[in-house]
Amino acid sequence: MTGYVLRRFLATIPILIGISIVIFFMVRLLPGDIVDVLLGGDQSATEEQKQQTREQLGLTGSYPEQYWRWASSFLQGDFGFSYRNTQPVSEILTNALPITLELVILGLLIAVVFGVPLGVLSAVKRDSAHDYVARVGGLIGVSIPNFWLATLLLLFTSRVFGWVPPLTYVPIYEDPIENLSQFILPALSISVFTLAIVMRMVRATMLEVLGQDYVRTARAKGVKRKVVISRHALRNALIPVVTIVGFEVGILMGGSAIVEIIFGLPGIGNTLLNAIFNRDYPVVQAATVLLAVVFIYANLIVDLLYGVLDPRISQE
Amino acid sequence: MSRGDYDPPVLAPEGPSDVGAGQWVYVPTRRAGRFAKWKNPIGIAGAIIVGLNVFIALFGKFIWTLDPDELVATRLQDPSWAHPLGTDELGRDTLARIIHGAQVSLQVGLISVGIALVLGLALGLAAGTYGGKIDSLLMRVVDLMFALPGLVLAIVIAGLLGPNRRNAMIAIGIVITPAFARVVRGGVLEVMGFPFVESARALGSSHLRIVGRHVLPNIAAPVIVLVSVYLSTAILTEAALSFLGLGTQPPEASWGGMLSSARSYLEIQPWLSIFPGLAIMIVVLGFNFLGDGLRDILDPRLGPHVGGAKDTK
Numbered sequence: 229m230t231g232y233v234l235r236r237f238l239a240t241i242p243i244l245i246g247i248s249i250v251i252f253f254m255v256r257l258l259p260g261d262i263v264d265v266l267l268g269g270d271q272s273a274t275e276e277q278k279q280q281t282r283e284q285l286g287l288t289g290s291y292p293e294q295y296w297r298w299a300s301s302f303l304q305g306d307f308g309f310s311y312r313n314t315q316p317v318s319e320i321l322t323n324a325l326p327i328t329l330e331l332v333i334l335g336l337l338i339a340v341v342f343g344v345p346l347g348v349l350s351a352v353k354r355d356s357a358h359d360y361v362a363r364v365g366g367l368i369g370v371s372i373p374n375f376w377l378a379t380l381l382l383l384f385t386s387r388v389f390g391w392v393p394p395l396t397y398v399p400i401y402e403d404p405i406e407n408l409s410q411f412i413l414p415a416l417s418i419s420v421f422t423l424a425i426v427m428r429m430v431r432a433t434m435l436e437v438l439g440q441d442y443v444r445t446a447r448a449k450g451v452k453r454k455v456v457i458s459r460h461a462l463r464n465a466l467i468p469v470v471t472i473v474g475f476e477v478g479i480l481m482g483g484s485a486i487v488e489i490i491f492g493l494p495g496i497g498n499t500l501l502n503a504i505f506n507r508d509y510p511v512v513q514a515a516t517v518l519l520a521v522v523f524i525y526a527n528l529i530v531d532l533l534y535g536v537l538d539p540r541i542s543q544e
Numbered sequence: 545m546s547r548g549d550y551d552p553p554v555l556a557p558e559g560p561s562d563v564g565a566g567q568w569v570y571v572p573t574r575r576a577g578r579f580a581k582w583k584n585p586i587g588i589a590g591a592i593i594v595g596l597n598v599f600i601a602l603f604g605k606f607i608w609t610l611d612p613d614e615l616v617a618t619r620l621q622d623p624s625w626a627h628p629l630g631t632d633e634l635g636r637d638t639l640a641r642i643i644h645g646a647q648v649s650l651q652v653g654l655i656s657v658g659i660a661l662v663l664g665l666a667l668g669l670a671a672g673t674y675g676g677k678i679d680s681l682l683m684r685v686v687d688l689m690f691a692l693p694g695l696v697l698a699i700v701i702a703g704l705l706g707p708n709r710r711n712a713m714i715a716i717g718i719v720i721t722p723a724f725a726r727v728v729r730g731g732v733l734e735v736m737g738f739p740f741v742e743s744a745r746a747l748g749s750s751h752l753r754i755v756g757r758h759v760l761p762n763i764a765a766p767v768i769v770l771v772s773v774y775l776s777t778a779i780l781t782e783a784a785l786s787f788l789g790l791g792t793q794p795p796e797a798s799w800g801g802m803l804s805s806a807r808s809y810l811e812i813q814p815w816l817s818i819f820p821g822l823a824i825m826i827v828v829l830g831f832n833f834l835g836d837g838l839r840d841i842l843d844p845r846l847g848p849h850v851g852g853a854k855d856t857k
Contacts (some may be wrong), residue, residue: 246688254704367586367836371829373780375787375804376821383814448665482696485782489683500696504703516700520692 233532240524246519248302248513251296255509263464285311285510302517308510310503317514320499325518327397328495331488332480334415336473339422344462344469346423347430351438351465352457367494369424375486378417382490385413395492414491418484422476426469433465467537474530478523585839593830601650604643612636612644612797617853619812630815633805638816641797642823648798649827652713652782653775659717661771664724671725672732673755683729689722698781702790709798712791716781720774725772731763765842772838776831783824799824 235465282288286297286308301308307317350362385391393410400407437443438461446456485497496515503511588665610616613636621631629638671682689697701715735741735758744754784798785791794801798821 243687243691246684250688251700254700368825368829370783370830371776371780373783373821373828375784376817376824379803379807379810379817379821383810383817386811387814421849443817450753479693479695482693482699485695485699486787489788497696501703503698503790504699512700512704516692516696519696523693524691 232468234529237533240528243524244517244521248299248517249295251297251513251516253291255513256291256294259459263528279301298513302514307514308364310511311508312506317510320511321496321514321518324494324496324499324515326399326494328481328488328497329410330400331414331418331484331493331495332477334411335418335480335484336422336476338415338419339426339476340469340473343426344430344466347427348434348457348462348465350427350431351434354435359431362431366424366428369420369427372420374417374421375490376418378414378487378490380419381413387482391418393491397492397494410491410493414487414493415482417487417490418480422472422480425472425476427467429472430465433468434461437461437464464538470537471530474526474533478519478526482519546624556612584837584840586833587840590830590833590835590837594834597646597827597830598650598813600643601646604646605640608639608643610637612640613795617622620809620816621816622813629819632802632816633809633813636797638802638819639801642799642819644797645670645799645802645820645823648709648792648796648828649779649782649824652709653778654715656713656716656778656782657771660720660724660774661767663717663721665767667721667725667733668728669759671756672729672736673751673759679729682725682799686722686725689718694719695781695784697714698785699788699790702785707790709792709795712782712785714788715785716778719781720777722765723774724770727766728763731766732759735759735762769835769839769842772831772835776828776835779830779831780824 229515263278263285288294288295289297298308305318307321309316310320346362350359353359382392393413394406398406398410438457441457443460446460447453451460482497482500484495485501487493488495488498489501496519498509500515500519502508503515557731617627617631617635618635619631619633619635621627623630627637627639629642632638632641666671667682667686671679692700698712698715698719701718702712705711705714741754741758749757782791782798783803784801786798787804788800789804792798792801794805802820803817806813806820811814
């Protein structure tokens with residue numbers, strides 16, 4: 229088992245190296261000299277000034293040299309400096325990360341808390357009115373763009389309650405209530421897609437599990453229906469939920485960018501977008517690699533957990 | 545362990561037949577139920593929505609003849625008989641712009657899925673039929689593309705290439721290519737293991753002929769399902785990119801762009817934020833429904849599916 233975990237872990241390293249190379253070259257092979265863009269098309273900039281800027285940015289030498297320099301300092305935790313305000317990239321990212329993490333965790337919490345019971349109900353009362361509403365609702369849930377949902381929620385709360393969430397970010401340790409009131413609408417917006425998937429998945433696995441022999445045996449020996457559903461069936465039906473939640477962590481870290489922008493939350497996605505618009509390449513590179521790392525390891529952890537939760541799945 | 549585990553493998557029926565009893569043979573079980581399976585309310589609803597969307601995209605501008613870019617009325621009107629969906633912040637007719645948006649989203653969907661289909665088929669066929677080193681190299685590339693969440697990759701590619709619709713379509717096409725490549729490769733590997741491929745080879749069929757006549761028709765079903773599902777993903781992603789200003793550029797009408805500019809008028813004219821989003825949702829829902837229905841009809845093995853690249857592993 230330890231050997232297997234280690235092997236799976238080692239297998240992610242070439243993927244990370246590959247991703248970092250792809251991102252590095254994508255940024256550099258673009259039309260136009262970054263230095264020209266940075267100096268704002270300033271025609272009077274001398275060759276000397278340009279050279280100086282290049283040196284500051286680590287843009288001298290061949291591409292492999294540049295990559296090596298960037299990658300080795302990256303591994304030492306030195307992500308370079310933003311082109312725009314010379315702030316260290318690591319500082320920008322450590323400011324942004326907790327915001328996105330809080331948003332994603334809240335969103336997934338909402339999705340699981342509502343998705344699991346709805347899915348169970350749907351499976352237990354199969355073909356009832358509730359089941360149909362839940363199934364159609366599930367398909368609508370995966371089709372609704374989260375940025376539109378965010379707009380609708382804003383519209384709804386401002387029309388009905390005359391309330392708009394505060395638009396400047398407040399950390400949770402400063403004012404938890406203000407912070408949560410700020411996060412509730414964005415978390416709801418990003419939760420709906422996952423909620424719909426969780427619901428559909430729980431319904432499908434519940435139906436499968438409820439048809440298994442051991443469930444019938446449990447009923448036959450006199451265990452109450454409620455207990456069978458919650459103790460015998462639900463436990464097994466929850467395993468796929470772990471996969472979805474793990475997968476969605478990776479997706480939502482960057483995928484909630486638009487929702488972050490709508491609600492004025494300076495998270496990772498928001499930072500990445502701003503950096504792209506500003507051509508702030510060190511931030512683009514670091515943020516993208518960070519998102520890839522989260523995505524890859526979230527998936528790895530899910531894969532490994534899956535084997536632990538369901539011993540029938542062979543690890544090899 | 546369920547009873548299903550004891551099901552015997554599919555064997556040739558006893559009796560007069562050109563295949564000996566007990567040998568593996570293709571049993572056309574699907575044919576019997578083909579028409580029964582068309583009774584699929586979700587799939588039919590999807591087909592109707594998609595058909596309507598295509599009709600509106602192609603002929604809508606001849607029925608509702610207002611110019612989507614022309615300033616035809618006073619600004620920010622509520623829906624009325626003259627302007628059924630109201631007018632926007634410059635006095636343009638929202639219905640005409642929605643119709644133009646339908647055209648845009650369909651174009652983006654078809655082209656980007658077309659890119660993914662061609663690239664995915666090429667990669668998947670090469671990996672699946674040649675195998676060996678080519679296979680593992682190509683699949684490493686696909687793994688790489690799967691190592692970033694789709695929207696992030698689309699944002700980065702579209703952002704770096706420069707914000708316009710052509711680049712957005714390229715970005716979306718690249719992002720959904722790996723899903724196609726994987727499904728095609730999986731299908732090819734499965735089909736290549738079947739005895740009829742071996743027979744064809746023994747009869748002297750060339751490599752190309754085997755791929756064209758035997759492999760491609762047998763992987764068509766899952767690929768068609770994939771096309772339908774990823775059309776919805778592509779339309780949704782285009783809307784997101786245009787909303788961010790990385791896709792279709794204003795003043796041209798696109799659903800994402802309309803939602804983006806409507807944000808500033810949320811308090812004054814909420815209808816502007818409602819109709820384009822509704823259009824996106826209905827069309828995406830249509831393609832998801834259609835994909836669901838097609839899957840039931842064409843490929844029962846794939847099981848229930850929910851949008852996105854979730855279960856293409």
